[in-house]
Amino acid sequence: MTHIKTLGMYETVLNDNLISKLKINLKSYMDFLKKIRQKIDEFCFNHMRMDGAQHLIAGILIYDVLKYLIPVWSAILITLIILVAKEVVLDKWIRKGVADWHDIIWGVIGLLLGVL
Missing domain, CATH: 1.20.1280 (Monooxygenase)
Incomplete structure (x- = not known):
């Protein structure tokens, strides 16, 4: 039983690390999309x-x-x-x-x- 609890703890830590990495990747992806939109807006307004x-x-x-x-x-x-x-x-x-x-x-x- 102790082994299962420990495994569960490792799974929780692993999931937390995965979630934090996904949040970082999602933020960088959203920043990338924001930059693309700004470039498109700039192009349309200027040209x-x-x-x-x-x-x-x-x-x-x-x-x-x-x-x-x-x-x-x-x-x-x-x-x-x-x-x-x-x-x-x-x-x-x-x-x-x-x-x-x-x-x-x-x-x-x-x-x-x-x-x-």
Whole structure:
């Protein structure tokens, strides 16, 4: 019986050590996630204009509507075509806006977020 109590004590000490290590690892993981979020926020605030946000939302919305109407791969392809065609046809050829490749990138990021 004494041996079992001693074993139980060792198990308790072992569990306490494991828990303290997990707390340390969890804290460092949370700090890591906080740093990543700060970098993403900094990037978005410094590099994303309001127009980029509109293209991001458009990429998400176009894909989300199309995925219910047609197969997923077709929805992805048509969304890409719409995003590129808007920049090339409307902005560059018809001159209804300013053609910018950043807009296409933000639209594709929106598409990727919609797929996820």
